[in-house]
Amino acid sequence: xxxxxxxxxxxxxxxxxxxxxxxxxxxxxxxxxxxxxxxxxxxxxxxxxxxxxxxxxxxxxxxxxxxxxxxxxxxxxxxxxxxxxxxxxxxxxxxxxxxxxxxxxxxxxxxxxxxxxxxxxxxxxxxxxxxxxxxxxxxxxxxxxxxxxxxxxxxxxxxxxxxxxxxxxxxxxxxxxxxxxxxxxxxxxxxxxxxxxxxxxxxxxxxxxxxxxxxxx
Numbered sequence: 001x002x003x004x005x006x007x008x009x010x011x012x013x014x015x016x017x018x019x020x021x022x023x024x025x026x027x028x029x030x031x032x033x034x035x036x037x038x039x040x041x042x043x044x045x046x047x048x049x050x051x052x053x054x055x056x057x058x059x060x061x062x063x064x065x066x067x068x069x070x071x072x073x074x075x076x077x078x079x080x081x082x083x084x085x086x087x088x089x090x091x092x093x094x095x096x097x098x099x100x101x102x103x104x105x106x107x108x109x110x111x112x113x114x115x116x117x118x119x120x121x122x123x124x125x126x127x128x129x130x131x132x133x134x135x136x137x138x139x140x141x142x143x144x145x146x147x148x149x150x151x152x153x154x155x156x157x158x159x160x161x162x163x164x165x166x167x168x169x170x171x172x173x174x175x176x177x178x179x180x181x182x183x184x185x186x187x188x189x190x191x192x193x194x195x196x197x198x199x200x201x202x203x204x205x206x207x208x209x210x211x212x213x214x215x216x217x
Contacts, residue, residue, distance in 0.1 A: 017052055045121070072142050072173055072180070073123040073135045079109040103149035107189045107211050108134060111147065114214045130169040134187070143207075143217070144169050145185040150192070159197055162186045163206065183207060185217060 020030045032050045033041065041047050112122040115136055123135045125144075133147040146166035148158045163186060170184035186201065188210035201208035209216045 021052060071177060072126055072129050072144070072182075073137060074126040074129070075124055077108070077112055077122040077124045077134050079105050079112065100149045100152040103151040103189050104147055107147050107149060107187060110211045111145070111187055111214060114217075130172050132166070132169045141181045141183060142173070143183045143185050144173065145187050147187045147189075149189040151189060155192060156194070159186070159188070159192060162188075163200075163204075167204070167206065185209065187211075187214070 017032075020032055023030045029049075032052065033047045034050060038047065111134055115122045120136050120138070125132050125135060130144070132144040134145040136143050144166065146162045146169070148162040150158055166184040166186050170182050173180070173182045184205075185207040186209070188208070191210050192198075198208055200206075207216055
C-alpha cells in the first residue's frame with residue numbers, strides 16, 4: 001500500500017484504503033493484511049486482519065489486532081550461515097569463536113526442526129520486542145528462548161548469562177503485555193555437566209532444555 005497514490009488528503013488515505021473502508025461501512029468486511037500476513041496465508045496459516053487508524057502525522061497505517069503473536073513474535077526464524085575466518089595472529093581465539101557460533105546456529109536449527117515436527121513455527125522477535133533468539137506460541141501461551149552454545153566457553157558462565165538474559169526478556173514482555181502468559185526458556189547446545197542447573201531452573205520458573213531432544217518443549 002505504500003506505493004499507492006493518496007486520494008484523501010484530509011486523512012492521507014490511498015485509494016485502496018478508501019475502498020476498503022467504504023466496503024466496511026456498508027457492512028461488508030474487507031480483510032486487510034500486511035506483507036507478513038500475506039506470507040502466512042501463502043503457507044496455509046491464518047493472518048490477522050488489520051484495522052485502519054490514523055497515525056500522529058496524518059498518515060494512515062494498518063495495525064494488527066491485539067494478539068500476543070502479532071506484538072511479540074515476528075516472522076519465521078532463519079538459521080544464519082556461519083564460516084571460518086582466515087588464519088592470522090589470532091587464529092586460536094577466532095577458531096574457538098567460529099566453533100561457538102556454528103554450535104549456536106546448529107542448536108537453533110535443531111530447535112526449529114524440533115518445533116516444526118510438532119506443527120509449531122519458530123519465530124524471531126517482533127519489532128520493538130526484546131531480541132530473544134527464538135519464540136513460539138501454543139494457544140494463548142508465548143515462549144521466548146535464549147540459545148547458548150557451550151563450545152569454547154565456560155559452561156557456568158554461559159548458563160548464568162543465558163538465565164539472566166531470558167528472565168529479563170520475559171519480565172519486559174510481561175510488563176508490556178500483562179494479559180499474555182510469557183514463558184522463558186533457556187536452550188543449551190547439550191546437557192550441562194552439573195545437575196544443579198535443572199534444580200535452579202525449576203526454582204525460578206524457567207524451562208531448561210538442551211539438544212538434541214529438547215525434552216520439556
